[in-house]
Amino acid sequence: MVKALDEQRQAHATYDSLGFEDRLGLLVDREAAERDAKRLIGRLKFAALRQAACVEDLDLRIPRGIDRAVMAHLVDGAWIGRHENLLITGPTGLGKSWIACALGHKACRDGRRVAYHRVPRLFEALAIARGDGRHARTLKAIERTELLILDDWGLSVLSVPERRDLLEILEDRHGRGSTIVTSQLPVEHWHETIGDPTLADAILDRLVHNAHRLPLAGESMRKRAVTMKPLDLSGRA
Template identity: 85%
Template sequence: MLTHPTSEQLMTLGLTGMAKALDEQRQAQTTFEPLGFEDRLGLLVDREAADRDAKRLIARLKFAALRQSACVEDLDLRTARGIDRAVMAHLIDGSWIQRHENLLITGPTGLGKSWIACALGHKACRDGRSAAYHRVPRLFEALAIARGDGRHARMLKAIARVEVLILDDWGLSVLTATERRDLLEILEDRHERGSTIVTSQLPVDHWHEAIGDPTLADAILDRLVHNAHRLTLSGESLRRRGAITKPLDQTGQA
């Protein structure tokens, strides 16, 4: 029979999904015998497409390096922390990403800002979009190292290409002159070309002070804030009062 050599040839051609589906059909012939040729071929093609989609999703999630293992289906909307269901439904829908708009998530520590950002990044990956997560202090450290070894321009270019960039823990300290320039370059490259999610304990009204230089602060916030959706969380720390659901137990630092 040609079944086994055909499976091997499919594997050689990189059609592993079709090869596995063909073996399954061969092992359960009585189930598939009533189907016509095109129907059985269609099942093979569907399996190959599903396998490739799964591999691409795994690759996108690996590249995104999300800090939290979070997904929007596990989002706790019962605990009072200022999350509007309609606003969250719009954010989960992802149409704002298609329009290259930004999202600013602010509020005290322990309310799940990072978790929500990662959940939206995970949803973007599932929707076929690229995402990348960076804690702001470590991103600036990485850019400083990249400047020293000649990778700086390449790193900025890679950040610019990402469809959804998550900048976590923004505003923990006043930016240095070099950090201000790097942030302006990142946001300028992404302006109206990609979406940026920023999480911060600082209210947006205080971001100007956190940047440090009035002129550069105006330029940075003009590219970040004016087309941004805002999600302002409030209430007592979920970790402190022990009201977090199991998925939110992994929030780490909010």
């Protein structure tokens, strides 16, 4: 507010015609905007999103099997308030992680607490936390997250500790938070990558039954970028 007041004094010709209430309102608006911006910066820092993506930059012209109505519903974010999940699947190079990060960025802008984790590194971090006494605290922090993004799910069969950690995470969050999972594997094969049939049933019951699905298909966007003909600036046809 002090900064805004100094600006009003320097540009007095612009503001002198305004009444006291109007100028005070501008100061309050500036203070509120600054606080909102700082909170957003804090949420984005905590989220640690892998990619600087935002939903406004999503290109729906690329053929990936994305339905516009479904994507509009996901961008709206009401599903997060209902503690529903989202499963994004498809071959590599179709932008699964980008879409997950874009939705995470939108959730941060909506005032929600978001956390991004690549699944292999999350399990490594939990193993280290188990050894130094931070395991319970780490799980608690994940539980409090309104939107948890689990990227690169299903790259390998889970070990016994990893299965238990995943079940604890999903059990703690069930009905309390939303989870986005990205995977190259179709959902039908997730049972196999968990390994233990009993734990797989428990994990998938908490993850899949109330989840929206976004199956992507098409040619790799990385391949498209490499094979696209470069723009000829020489003036030749």
